[in-house]
Amino acid sequence: MKIPFIKNFIAGREMEYIKAAVEANHLQGDGRFAAECNALLEKITGARCALIVSSCTSGLELAALLADVKPRDEVIVPSFTFVSTASAFALRGAKIKWCDIREDTLNMDEQFLKGIASESTKIIAPVHYAGVVCDMASIMETAQKHSSLVIEDAAQGMMSYLDGRHAGSFGQMASLSFHGTKNVVCGEGGAILINDERFIDRAYILREKGTNRRQFINGQVDKYTWVDLGGSFVASEIAAAFLLGQLEYAEEITKARLEVCAAYRRALEPLEAAGRFKLGRVPEGCRENGHIFYMLMNTPDDASKMLSLLKGAGIGACQHYAPLHLSPMGIKLAGGNPVRLPVSESVAKRIVRLPVYPQMTPAEIDYVVGEVEKF
Ligand SMILES: Cc1ncc(COP(=O)(O)O)c(C=O)c1O
Structure with a gap:
């Protein structure tokens, strides 16, 4: 018998939705399917704002930009994780401080964290390994003590809960992954979850190359222009169409x-x-x-x-x-x-x-x- 590590699972409506996106003549981001994915993600996760992006990595990079991470800012990350948890912050010049993990859950060791966090800690980035949510009460307490932000790497956390709260709903921001190896997939994709109102308006700008394109689409300005430093984080409508088919079946x-x-x-x-x-x-x-x-x-x-x-x-x-x-x-x-x-x-x-x-x-x-x- 041959048993692969993972097998694609098609829930049923993915192809129909992709066809509809093509027929709607809207393949770039922010079409009907992206809006439906965002709304469904907000409903499931309880995040104030969910925006699908091109990967969990890009969601973390966007979160690092929104948090204004500057060279030499200290960011605490577990070492037992995927590259992106650390590289999203290292790209902005952050100083990465490594945290060990607990042997029972392989999640960030909250006691170890207490020992290394300080007034210099700008961000704590816990990872919910295997979709088991970290001890967020303890991590949030440490963050509050040192006025640090918490950005959750919830790449593996879709449909994971702790005390009824979804992974990614504890920190100021979080990122989910819909990479082909995850539970709910669209090939390459992710979502930034924003729980702190302060970051929402700017997220719409930074994810669109630093432009106020959204205001233009909403009819608030005649033409859009460059207003901030950003990147290209928006997910395509094809990915969103596939993702909606999966999310409905999550x-x-x-x-x-x-x-x-x-x-x-x-x-x-x-x-x-x-x-x-x-x-x-x-x-x-x-x-x-x-x-x-x-x-x-x-x-x-x-x-x-x-x-x-x-x-x-x-x-x-x-x-x-x-x-x-x-x-x-x-x-x-x-x-x-x-x-x-x-x-x-x-x-x-x-x-x-x-x-x-x-x-x-x-x-x-x-x-x-x-x-x-x-x-
Ligand atoms: C903990 C963790 N963070 C980030 C990522 C990156 O996700 P993506 O491929 O969607 O960028 C992964 C992917 O495996 C992951 O396991």
Whole structure:
């Protein structure tokens, strides 16, 4: 049996919507489908303003611009994350301070954060790993203590909740990803979520190359002009059309993924109890979204063996991030003297992620579990 790590899932109306966008003769951004995606995202996430953008990375870069990050401003980022969480701020010249993660959720360690945050901390950028929301009460408290802003990297957080609040609704701003590998997709895409009123008007300008194009479209000015420094962050209407088809089905997609993860968990818990590996923990009050199912092996050697066993059986299992503080760019940013982050460094070598997709069959799940059991 061949089991890929992910499989495209088409909810049903994506092609019909793309056809409608083409027929409406509006392929650039901000058409009917973008407006519907934004409205639906605001409804689901509770954000004051949601704007779809070309990727989660561009959403983070836009958030960094809106937060006015300047050279040498301090930004705290977990090292166990995708490049974009750090590069969005490093691009503006920020000084990146690395935070370690918790071994039970692989999320930013809020106690570690308390130890490194200070009056110089301009931004804290937590990542909701595997769609498990970080301990936001603690992170927000630390941010408030030091008057820092919180920009959530909610790339993996679509349909994830903590105490009834959606990922990305805690900080001043957040960014979601609809990259082809995520739960709800449009190829390349994302959304900036803005919860702090102060940033909304400027977001409309900065995402449109620093122009007041929106005022022109709304009939408020005769022609639009360059009014601020911005970039090209707007998502195309083709991506928005596809995305709407997926967003309308987000609850069902999430439910199906959660069922796959629950089946894995039920089958693998006895092995966890026998001390073979640890499974990720979902803290009280968290509703995860089934984005990632992982095992944390006891040693890097166990992880290599497990990966080659699964690969040999045709199963697309894989590891995840190489810690950014030890990447060539991370070391360069640290002036050649990287910090040590024991949990991030250890976890990166021991994690093994199993395939998850909504249409995964019980036979496919059994096959994966059977191969894991062989280990
Ligand atoms: C935590 C995290 N942040 C950011 C990104 C970047 O997302 P995008 O490809 O939509 O820019 C990813 C993508 O995998 C991610 O996992």
